[in-house]
Amino acid sequence: MAILLAGGAGYIGTHTAVEFINAGYEVVIADNLYNSKAEAVRRVEKITGKSVPFYQIDVSDAEALRTLFSEQNIDTVVHFAGMKAVGESVAKPMMYYRNNLNTTLTLLEVMKDFDCHRFVFSSSATVYGFSNPVPLFETMPRGECTNPYGWTKWMIEQILMDACAADPELSVVLLRYFNPIGAHESGLIGEDPQGTPNNIFPYITQVAVGRRPQLTVFGNDYDTVDGTGVRDYIHVVDLAKGHVAAVPYAEKHTGAEIINLGTGRGTSVLEMIAAFERVNGVKIPYVIGARRAGDLAESYANADKAKEVLGWTAEKTIEDMCRDGYRWQTMNPMGYPEG
Numbered sequence: 289m290a291i292l293l294a295g296g297a298g299y300i301g302t303h304t305a306v307e308f309i310n311a312g313y314e315v316v317i318a319d320n321l322y323n324s325k326a327e328a329v330r331r332v333e334k335i336t337g338k339s340v341p342f343y344q345i346d347v348s349d350a351e352a353l354r355t356l357f358s359e360q361n362i363d364t365v366v367h368f369a370g371m372k373a374v375g376e377s378v379a380k381p382m383m384y385y386r387n388n389l390n391t392t393l394t395l396l397e398v399m400k401d402f403d404c405h406r407f408v409f410s411s412s413a414t415v416y417g418f419s420n421p422v423p424l425f426e427t428m429p430r431g432e433c434t435n436p437y438g439w440t441k442w443m444i445e446q447i448l449m450d451a452c453a454a455d456p457e458l459s460v461v462l463l464r465y466f467n468p469i470g471a472h473e474s475g476l477i478g479e480d481p482q483g484t485p486n487n488i489f490p491y492i493t494q495v496a497v498g499r500r501p502q503l504t505v506f507g508n509d510y511d512t513v514d515g516t517g518v519r520d521y522i523h524v525v526d527l528a529k530g531h532v533a534a535v536p537y538a539e540k541h542t543g544a545e546i547i548n549l550g551t552g553r554g555t556s557v558l559e560m561i562a563a564f565e566r567v568n569g570v571k572i573p574y575v576i577g578a579r580r581a582g583d584l585a586e587s588y589a590n591a592d593k594a595k596e597v598l599g600w601t602a603e604k605t606i607e608d609m610c611r612d613g614y615r616w617q618t619m620n621p622m623g624y625p626e627g
């Protein structure tokens with residue numbers, strides 16, 4: 289039996305592939321390479337010493353997905369196949385709704401036809417919206433999202449809960465990610481955003497290697513420890529291990545279960561810059577700019593449920609995240625090569 293990683297050539301998918309293989313699972317990757325490169329899959333093979341079946345398909349293409357399911361013995365799907373740029377989603381909402389919802393619906397339909405009943409979804413803390421106080425608990429009501437990307441996560445959660453209500457055999461784990469950063473410690477795989485990074489960590493690593501002159505800190509007048517935004521940064525390898533822990537849980541349970549993947553600790557932008565400089569011995573020049581529309585002052589998880597239910601806790605520190613992320617960027621200053 290094998291695990292299908294839909295969108296498995298991306299940043300989180302590749303790290304998750306490595307951890308599944310290390311834990312003894314067979315994995316199959318499907319990815320249309322819209323926002324990723326085939327080289328990333330080869331790097332997974334290099335790290336693990338295992339060959340990974342790779343299908344360059346769009347998982348919203350039902351025929352192509354059926355071919356994959358008929359050739360591979362898939363018993364679990366982990367779904368990362370989606371568009372994720374907040375700003376782009378505001379400019380192109382239909383593209384985001386069409387793509388992110390279609391991939392999910394097609395996966396669910398084809399899974400049912402092939403008697404596959406386990407689904408792990410890459411959700412986001414963004415679904416907590418603006419009104420909930422920190423720390424964020426899974427039992428809190430979902431809030432209003434500020435952009436179509438966030439709404440796709442919200443809607444997909446709803447689709448999956450409805451699908452579980454209708455199908456007693458289906459088991460879904462909704463993993464709500466906080467802020468995944470860092471890279472595998474080999475430096476062979478990491479985050480490779482196209483164009484200007486939207487997120488802080490790849491921006492910092494690109495400044496560190498001289499690709500960008502300076503970071504702009506989006507506001508220093510929030511009601512936080514030093515006025516800058518506070519987030520729950522989680523090492524991508526810890527996050528990947530959270531998916532591995534979700535599979536045996538999904539094997540034992542049916543229904544939809546929401547689980548935060550975070551550390552439970554908040555770090556401010558200025559604390560992150562200081563840690564990065566200290567650990568890596570580099571300077572990160574920065575200026576203070578205006579607040580970014582749609583940003584929260586603070587977001588961090590209560591991470592107790594993942595520990596109780598999955599037996600998983602994040603182990604790596606901010607220092608590990610800074611060291612490993614910088615290693616990836618110095619070894620691959622321009623990201624993955626083409627091809």
Ligand code: WQD
Nearest residue numbers: 372412414486487488489491504505506517518519557583
């Ligand atoms: C973190 C902190 C910024 C960039 C977003 C999405 C979420 C998820 C992850 C992805 C904030 C500050 C940032 C910069 C800065 N989606 N910052 N200068 O906003 O928590 O989450 O990405 O797939 O849905 O909303 O993450 O990394 O953008 O920002 O000062 O150049 O860094 O204001 O306080 P965020 P982020």
